[in-house]
Amino acid sequence: MPELRKDPITDRWVIIATERARRPADFAREHVPAAPSGRFCPFCSGNESKTPDEVLAYRNGSGANQPGWSLRVVPNKFPVLQIEGDLGREGEGLFDRMQGIGAHEVVIETPDHVLNISELHEKTIEQVLWAFRDRVRDLKNDRRLRYVLLFKNQGQAAGATLEHTHSQLIALPVVPKRVQEEVDGAKAYYEFKERCVFCDLIRQEEKAGTRVITETDKFIVLSPYAARFPFETWILPRTHRSHYEDIDAQQLENLAWVLKTTLRKIDKVLERPAYNFLIHTAPLQEPANQWFHWHIEIIPHLTRVAGFEWGTGFYINPTPPEESAKFLREAGLG
Amino acid sequence: MPELRKDPITDRWVIIATERARRPADFAREHVPAAPSGRFCPFCSGNESKTPDEVLAYRNGSGANQPGWSLRVVPNKFPVLQIEGDLGREGEGLFDRMQGIGAHEVVIETPDHVLNISELHEKTIEQVLWAFRDRVRDLKNDRRLRYVLLFKNQGQAAGATLEHTHSQLIALPVVPKRVQEEVDGAKAYYEFKERCVFCDLIRQEEKAGTRVITETDKFIVLSPYAARFPFETWILPRTHRSHYEDIDAQQLENLAWVLKTTLRKIDKVLERPAYNFLIHTAPLQEPANQWFHWHIEIIPHLTRVAGFEWGTGFYINPTPPEESAKFLREAGLG
Numbered sequence: 001m002p003e004l005r006k007d008p009i010t011d012r013w014v015i016i017a018t019e020r021a022r023r024p025a026d027f028a029r030e031h032v033p034a035a036p037s038g039r040f041c042p043f044c045s046g047n048e049s050k051t052p053d054e055v056l057a058y059r060n061g062s063g064a065n066q067p068g069w070s071l072r073v074v075p076n077k078f079p080v081l082q083i084e085g086d087l088g089r090e091g092e093g094l095f096d097r098m099q100g101i102g103a104h105e106v107v108i109e110t111p112d113h114v115l116n117i118s119e120l121h122e123k124t125i126e127q128v129l130w131a132f133r134d135r136v137r138d139l140k141n142d143r144r145l146r147y148v149l150l151f152k153n154q155g156q157a158a159g160a161t162l163e164h165t166h167s168q169l170i171a172l173p174v175v176p177k178r179v180q181e182e183v184d185g186a187k188a189y190y191e192f193k194e195r196c197v198f199c200d201l202i203r204q205e206e207k208a209g210t211r212v213i214t215e216t217d218k219f220i221v222l223s224p225y226a227a228r229f230p231f232e233t234w235i236l237p238r239t240h241r242s243h244y245e246d247i248d249a250q251q252l253e254n255l256a257w258v259l260k261t262t263l264r265k266i267d268k269v270l271e272r273p274a275y276n277f278l279i280h281t282a283p284l285q286e287p288a289n290q291w292f293h294w295h296i297e298i299i300p301h302l303t304r305v306a307g308f309e310w311g312t313g314f315y316i317n318p319t320p321p322e323e324s325a326k327f328l329r330e331a332g333l334g
Numbered sequence: 335m336p337e338l339r340k341d342p343i344t345d346r347w348v349i350i351a352t353e354r355a356r357r358p359a360d361f362a363r364e365h366v367p368a369a370p371s372g373r374f375c376p377f378c379s380g381n382e383s384k385t386p387d388e389v390l391a392y393r394n395g396s397g398a399n400q401p402g403w404s405l406r407v408v409p410n411k412f413p414v415l416q417i418e419g420d421l422g423r424e425g426e427g428l429f430d431r432m433q434g435i436g437a438h439e440v441v442i443e444t445p446d447h448v449l450n451i452s453e454l455h456e457k458t459i460e461q462v463l464w465a466f467r468d469r470v471r472d473l474k475n476d477r478r479l480r481y482v483l484l485f486k487n488q489g490q491a492a493g494a495t496l497e498h499t500h501s502q503l504i505a506l507p508v509v510p511k512r513v514q515e516e517v518d519g520a521k522a523y524y525e526f527k528e529r530c531v532f533c534d535l536i537r538q539e540e541k542a543g544t545r546v547i548t549e550t551d552k553f554i555v556l557s558p559y560a561a562r563f564p565f566e567t568w569i570l571p572r573t574h575r576s577h578y579e580d581i582d583a584q585q586l587e588n589l590a591w592v593l594k595t596t597l598r599k600i601d602k603v604l605e606r607p608a609y610n611f612l613i614h615t616a617p618l619q620e621p622a623n624q625w626f627h628w629h630i631e632i633i634p635h636l637t638r639v640a641g642f643e644w645g646t647g648f649y650i651n652p653t654p655p656e657e658s659a660k661f662l663r664e665a666g667l668g
Contacts (some may be wrong), residue, residue, distance in 0.1 A: 001433055002414055002415055004432045011511065017414040080349050095339065095559050098338045100338055100352075156638075177345065181647075200428055316414050
């Protein structure tokens with residue numbers, strides 16, 4: 001019997017279509033190549049002149065936009081938003097518009113031509129996580145910007161156009177609707193219970209155990225109860241914090257291990273699928289609060305999102321999250 | 335300069351990324367085959383025993399589940415929801431669930447192995463539109479059901495698994511969040527202005543003209559101001575009605591022409607793209623109202639929806655709707 005499940009944060013119902021239950025091997029999916037294509041790569045060390053000038057780099061004394069770096073952040077060469085200019089808000093009858101002000105940056109995670117963040121050393125992944133924090137803290141000073149989305153598209157099916165491992169950042173002059181909805185849902189719960197819904201979720205999931213993939217003393221990794229997608233995976237910090245950029249050094253160090261382990265498990269069970277990875281964090285200009293709890297959501301691309309999902313925001317998931325969690329939990333990393 | 339635009343119904347912002355402006359030929363997309371694959375088809379006349387028993391058929395005196403029909407509606411063989419059983423609502427700590435009660439049906443639009451609804455005669459398309467109305471009216475009697483989504487997945491990239499032209503219907507025991515959001519947005523506007531936002535939109539778009547694709551005395555077809563996708567197309571009836579199932583015979587007849595013409599333009603300009611087509615209508619058990627205005631949304635699959643979109647509900651559209659509209663408006667059908 002299929003089941004309808006409601007996400008406790010956003011009140012979003014999903015169908016867990018057990019009649020169609022699917023195991024990892026059942027999905028016709030793109031496998032991200034294991035070996036480089038050999039095409040010219042603008043992100044490799046030595047090709048710094050092929051990218052816009054860096055806005056941040058971790059380097060060992062060498063000059064800006066020269067080799068000698070271990071991580072670089074550069075503006076996207078084809079940005080969807082621009083940092084210069086005025087918002088120029090205006091109406092046109094029913095409609096509202098403004099200039100496309102914002103930032104669109106690329107985090108080049110390593111100078112070497114590595115194809116997958118999960119292959120990097122933990123210390124290198126830790127640097128990426130530091131770069132996210134450093135960039136958000138810097139962009140926060142621009143009061144026009146209200147939200148920063150940190151994300152990764154891994155593989156062509158997930159929207160990646162270059163194979164060299166990289167993440168992206170888009171800073172926006174508005175809070176996106178889906179983000180606001182998640183924040184509002186968490187706030188409504190807090191107003192009712194005086195507890196954070198994510199903290200409650202962590203306690204309940206830890207007790208149940210069936211959806212837990214892995215845990216440390218600082219993080220818990222799980223398949224969410226009302227998962228929209230097969231093998232959807234959330235990484236939640238145990239310490240309540242609304243904003244990612246307030247993370248501390250011990251947490252960052254542990255997160256590098258947790259992220260690497262989780263992505264390696266996904267790569268193993270699903271054979272290097274394309275995926276998106278997103279950091280959900282509170283709106284940039286809002287002070288720290290008791291209701292929102294930053295976390296990471298990882299969505300492997302295994303199914304096609306069809307008309308039904310787009311029309312309703314009502315997802316059909318053919319794999320119960322308990323099964324996804326079991327496959328990932330039991331995946332040994334050798 | 336890229337532009338941020340807000341949809342006046344849902345307050346959803348989108349980025350119109352003019353720096354990446356793309357013409358029809360620029361999209362790497364799936365073309366729906368023009369010729370049949372030759373594989374066995376359970377939807378063709380003579381193969382009635384290969385589908386579940388029909389719930390509706392338009393036929394010329396022949397017996398149920400026999401040849402002699404011009405349109406059949408059958409339950410989906412692999413339904414995501416089932417009609418029998420109790421809702422069995424229950425909680426589990428933070429979580430809510432219920433049994434997957436609902437209907438999942440397939441509208442087989444013609445007995446012949448035609449691959450695209452736009453190739454059917456207008457009278458045949460009119461029958462499809464009648465079948466949508468008849469099925470919704472029937473399902474409305476089941477008071478457990480709160481919403482019916484009528485949709486079509488055309489082409490594999492849009493989620494279709496069989497090539498014989500067909501539509502689908504999913505009836506749900508909840509109102510999907512995105513639908514509720516659209517209804518609430520329209521209601522808030524009505525409470526403020528005492529006018530329907532869609533009626534206002536039609537008047538304004540007709541005056542501006544730049545986003546209009548085609549019009550009749552009963553319908554207007556346009557590219558929406560804050561289109562999420564390149565060549566996203568809406569068909570709006572001029573007469574205000576909240577529920578699709580209240581459509582009258584003259585409107586249905588005209589809609590068949592409008593739908594065929596619109597889809598033929600899309601097929602011509604984008605060379606038979608995969609697409610989804612959705613009817614947006616008011617919740618099933620609610621009485622007719624002054625604020626919601628049923629309409630059809632057509633979304634060609636030209637771009638990959640990446641992590642950014644999924645994480646935020648914030649879409650990046652590389653083709654300004656004025657350009658999409660111009661291409662479609664000017665497409666002669668010979």
